[in-house]
Amino acid sequence: MRSQLEALVPSRIANHYRFVLWMFIPLVLLIASISLVTVVAHHSIIAKASHDMNSMVAFIDKIMVNADHTALRSLTLIDRPCRDIVGPLQLMSLKYPLVRSVNLSLHGLLYCTPVPLQPLSFPHRVPSLSDDSASDIRLNRGTVLFPDFAVIVLRKRSGDFTAGVVIDTQYIRHTMNLLGSGSRMLLVVNNMYLTPLGEVEPVKSLSRGFVSLKVPSADYPFKLRLDMTLNEFIHSVIDIYGYVMLLCFCLAIIISLLIHHWLQASSSLYFNMRQALERKEFKAYFQPIMNAREGYCSGIEVLTRWCHPTDGTVSPDIFIPLAEKSGLIIPLTQQLMRDVASIISTTPVSWRHELHVAFNITALHLASRQIVEDSKVFLSVVQGKRIKLILELTERQFIDVNDTTLGVLKELKALDIGVAMDDFGTGYSGLSYLNKMNIDTIKLDQSFVAMIEKGNTAKIIVDVVINLASQLDIEVVAEGVENTYQQNYLLSKNVQYQQGYLFARPMPMLSFSCWWQAENTHQPAQMPPPLPRQVQSDH
Numbered sequence: 001m002r003s004q005l006e007a008l009v010p011s012r013i014a015n016h017y018r019f020v021l022w023m024f025i026p027l028v029l030l031i032a033s034i035s036l037v038t039v040v041a042h043h044s045i046i047a048k049a050s051h052d053m054n055s056m057v058a059f060i061d062k063i064m065v066n067a068d069h070t071a072l073r074s075l076t077l078i079d080r081p082c083r084d085i086v087g088p089l090q091l092m093s094l095k096y097p098l099v100r101s102v103n104l105s106l107h108g109l110l111y112c113t114p115v116p117l118q119p120l121s122f123p124h125r126v127p128s129l130s131d132d133s134a135s136d137i138r139l140n141r142g143t144v145l146f147p148d149f150a151v152i153v154l155r156k157r158s159g160d161f162t163a164g165v166v167i168d169t170q171y172i173r174h175t176m177n178l179l180g181s182g183s184r185m186l187l188v189v190n191n192m193y194l195t196p197l198g199e200v201e202p203v204k205s206l207s208r209g210f211v212s213l214k215v216p217s218a219d220y221p222f223k224l225r226l227d228m229t230l231n232e233f234i235h236s237v238i239d240i241y242g243y244v245m246l247l248c249f250c251l252a253i254i255i256s257l258l259i260h261h262w263l264q265a266s267s268s269l270y271f272n273m274r275q276a277l278e279r280k281e282f283k284a285y286f287q288p289i290m291n292a293r294e295g296y297c298s299g300i301e302v303l304t305r306w307c308h309p310t311d312g313t314v315s316p317d318i319f320i321p322l323a324e325k326s327g328l329i330i331p332l333t334q335q336l337m338r339d340v341a342s343i344i345s346t347t348p349v350s351w352r353h354e355l356h357v358a359f360n361i362t363a364l365h366l367a368s369r370q371i372v373e374d375s376k377v378f379l380s381v382v383q384g385k386r387i388k389l390i391l392e393l394t395e396r397q398f399i400d401v402n403d404t405t406l407g408v409l410k411e412l413k414a415l416d417i418g419v420a421m422d423d424f425g426t427g428y429s430g431l432s433y434l435n436k437m438n439i440d441t442i443k444l445d446q447s448f449v450a451m452i453e454k455g456n457t458a459k460i461i462v463d464v465v466i467n468l469a470s471q472l473d474i475e476v477v478a479e480g481v482e483n484t485y486q487q488n489y490l491l492s493k494n495v496q497y498q499q500g501y502l503f504a505r506p507m508p509m510l511s512f513s514c515w516w517q518a519e520n521t522h523q524p525a526q527m528p529p530p531l532p533r534q535v536q537s538d539h
């Protein structure tokens with residue numbers, strides 16, 4: 001029995017395999033989806049940053065075009081004295097946004113500016129353009145008036161004269177900070193760059209980021225650079241795709257739970273039983289109930305067996321408790337009743353007496369009222385075959401004797417269905433059931449029958465049960481009769497209906513037919529043999 005059970009429930013290896021499946025699949029899915037999200041995020045962060053940087057380059061280019069224009073115009077004034085051109089230079093400084101001032105220098109010495117440079121002593125030296133270039137731009141840490149405000153200076157040469165247009169960097173810097181895609185967008189001019197705080201630092205102090213982008217201007221010698229550290233990249237991914245990752249995580253948990261549930265269900269005895277039910281692997285076995293006094297089979301008890309395709313015949317002791325617990329017992333009993341009804345209705349065999357056909361019914365089935373419908377179906381199929389349906393209720397299970405149960409029992413009685421109390425004396429409250437449930441038959445449990453040979457005290461218990469039944473006008477069927485001593489003792493107590501290995505074991509349909517034929521061909525109705533001496537003296 002043990003090995004059968006082990007074959008039907010998952011093994012330790014299977015458990016290990018289940019654990020791997022349960023953990024591994026969701027984990028792989030989670031890693032794959034997060035990697036996919038990261039790759040997509042990487043692409044979209046780069047695409048967005050490139051787009052922002054290109055827009056920013058175009059914006060700065062536009063400022064440079066204005067500055068270029070201003071420088072060119074200022075160079076048209078170089079042949080006039082400074083006092084005559086300060087006014088126009090002032091006007092030029094006001095014309096374009098972000099242009100702060102326009103200065104003119106000669107041979108590297110500032111000679112004309114619209115800015116009031118009180119602290120400045122002329123001639124003031126300004127950095128000169130390299131010899132061969134006609135124009136350039138540079139980043140300055142500040143101006144003479146505002147040494148802490150970084151500026152871009154665009155310079156243009158005309159002969160010995162140079163025009164310098166000073167451009168404010170504050171708005172450029174703020175806009176770059178806004179568009180940084182979670183990182184720092186930097187303006188690089190020559191080998192200096194503008195920090196997000198407005199300082200000017202050498203490019204060599206910069207380190208390359210996890211994501212590094214450079215977008216140069218096509219028209220002016222500057223470029224934008226973005227260096228995103230791994231930390232900043234992860235933050236950006238979480239900022240943009242955090243909810244997708246959370247969704248992936250939740251999905252992985254759901255998938256893991258589903259796999260867990262599915263694996264548990266599919267490898268459980270319950271699942272195997274459900275499948276077995278669909279595949280009709282539960283078969284009816286028949287055990288005769290004998291009229292031991294007259295020597296004929298007065299009835300049969302239908303007992304189920306699981307004919308497992310690989311594990312052979314499985315005992316009901318293994319699967320009935322689970323079937324009862326899970327509720328599968330109801331469809332199982334229904335299937336059994338249908339099968340037996342169809343066997344009886346198609347059998348050519350006939351019987352002299354009304355044949356009692358007993359099924360084991362659980363308390364759950366009784367409480368559902370479904371049993372009334374199932375019994376009606378059974379009776380309608382076996383109509384005309386002289387069958388009395390007996391429902392055996394086991395005393396081992398608690399039966400809630402309420403209005404519904406009593407109503408069901410009443411309906412069963414009205415259909416002329418017998419109700420037997422199975423395993424009497426072993427369970428809950430046999431006597432109270434007898435009192436409340438209008439029981440027709442007691443099935444004396446085999447443990448009591450086995451006691452018969454064990455001495456006087458045991459016999460007294462058996463006698464009490466038999467007397468009680470007799471006084472209540474309840475029929476007794478003795479179970480588990482294994483030898484003639486038990487048979488005769490029971491007969492001496494007027495227990496003529498007996499069931500047990502002495503007569504026959506539960507058999508599948510084919511064996512039962514053979515047994516029936518042999519019984520009815522060779523054995524005429526018999527009187528019981530005389531009681532052995534020992535039994536007679538006990539009596």
Ligand SMILES: Nc1nc2c(ncn2[C@@H]2O[C@H](COP(=O)(O)O[C@H]3[C@@H](O)[C@H](n4cnc5c(=O)[nH]c(N)nc54)O[C@@H]3COP(=O)(O)O)[C@@H](O)[C@H]2O)c(=O)[nH]1
Pocket residue numbers: 287301302303304305315316317320329333336360361362422423443446479480481482499500501502506
């Ligand atoms: N609800 C349902 N319960 C069922 C159904 N089929 C069986 N069962 C219950 O399972 C228990 C074990 O049944 P089983 O292994 O079939 O044992 C029965 C007989 O084989 C056994 N028996 C009969 N004669 C003898 C005997 O002389 N000696 C001996 N040692 N055993 C014998 O007794 C069992 C009969 O049981 P009972 O129903 O109490 O009359 C058992 O509890 C079954 O009830 C089912 O379809 N539904």
